[in-house]
Amino acid sequence: MAAVEIDVKYVAHLARVTLTSEESQRLGAQLGNILGFIEKLNEVDVSQVEPTAHAVPLVNVTRPDEIRPSLPQGDALRNAPAKANGLFMVPKIVE
């Protein structure tokens, strides 16, 4: 099966990861191979197969609209790299 060309730089940007050129090359080849495996589907007749959104044949999993206890604020913020006044602090948001 042929590896598929992918824009590693673009995908890396979408995932917000920085890659060295050596990593780009290695991961690009691996990702291409993975897509190559999926390309195999093109060789099979799937015209009689219904597309599915989920592998498990189950629908309507819901819960009643009831309030349950939340975390105490201190616990909620415990993993925060920075916090102040009960807020998760992040670099200044600009858009």
Next chain:
Amino acid sequence: MEYEVVIGIETHVQLKTQSKMWCGCANAFGAEPNTQVCPVCLGLPGVLPVANEEALRLTTLTGLLLNCTIARYAKFDRKNYFYPDAPKNYQITQYDKPSTFKGFLDFEFQGGIARVNITRAHLEEDVGKNFHFDRSSGVDFNRAGVPLLEIVSEPEITSADMAHEYLNALKEVLTYGGISDCDMEKGMVRCDVNVSVRPKGQTALGAKIEIKNMNSFSGARRALEYEIPRQIEVVSKGGKLSQETRRWNDEAGITETMRSKEQAHDYRYFPEPDLMPFAPDDDWIASVQRRVVELPLARKQRFMRDFDLPAADAQAFVWDVPLGNYFERAAQQTKSPKTVANWVINNLRARLTETQTTLENLKFPPESLVDLTGLIESGKISTKIAQDVFIEMFNSGEPPSAIVEKSGLSQVSDVDALGKFCDEAIASNPKSVGDYRAGKVAALNALKGQVMKLTKGKANPNLVGEILENKLKN
């Protein structure tokens, strides 16, 4: 060249549920930051979302109220993007299989009824709230995971005013249906507006400009009032617009570029593997159907048609539903619904406000109001006396006829009895008598007033007028 405007609106509405969309944290405004959060809505690893059934019901109910098709198979998808207020780095939404689609909303506009088609209404989740400081920002995730309905209109709106009316009508429907409290101050409704211009008659749409995240309808209107001429100016001068996202700067009163098409997000939607599809059966949809209410416009039109009310009265009963329901119960028992409407709107509503009473605590039934207007129409009491009877009936709950009987408030329509009072008035007011005889017709009113005073307001004023005229002729 003449240009026309094409506007489509995406409206985001927070659903009125007790708990959040995927977890049991409270869906309530105003708590201390990050006190209504849990591992699910904070997006901690290893957690599983479970759909709130009431949110699914409210979504379907919205679909029914907006004349939409209800999907028998809907699913959830992940919309991927990085932003500090999205704790999972994706938003759960419905991409290609929304819960409801293809509907319409009718509303009053420029003296007629306008219709805007609804593309879809899909269920998703709200994000956290950002606070901006000098050198950093802070995030409160209390709002993250609150069920949010996105209602997308077709690009059929043709002016800033029409956009404004559409939004108001939509809000009215949602409030009416109990879908959302639609409290603008609390950010429960926000909208994105897509607007483009094209030469009149051209079918292809112009470059789509999106103005994002407006939290007031008047803001949306002002943004459009700025943006439409801006776009027309560019194209009429031979310039070219390109697809972009803009923001409305309310203080400056202008729209500003946020990002161009090249910088547009690539959301990489894919089916949410943590959630099962939703496939409601007939019974489930029927159970939601039972919650469908009469829409504001339909109610207004019905009140105008069935009770022959002017638009303003009908509108008052649209805005105040309990009051309208009360009126309706009374109106069904009378031949003069307009008179009853006057009493409900002018007297009852005012008195309720004055005494801070709610309709549930009202002491008299709608029948009493019908009796009261009947007493006036039959000439038994004057409109003036009726005011006193109303106050008494409001305070005690006694039927109006009993009050009239008890307090001897019955209007005096006995010609002989009234004749004596008229003689007395004529005798003690020679000046008015002289004026009247000299041709000043208005002088009769002074004499009439005297008789009313002598009878403590119980005289039938029309009859008094006739008697006085007769006596003064001789």
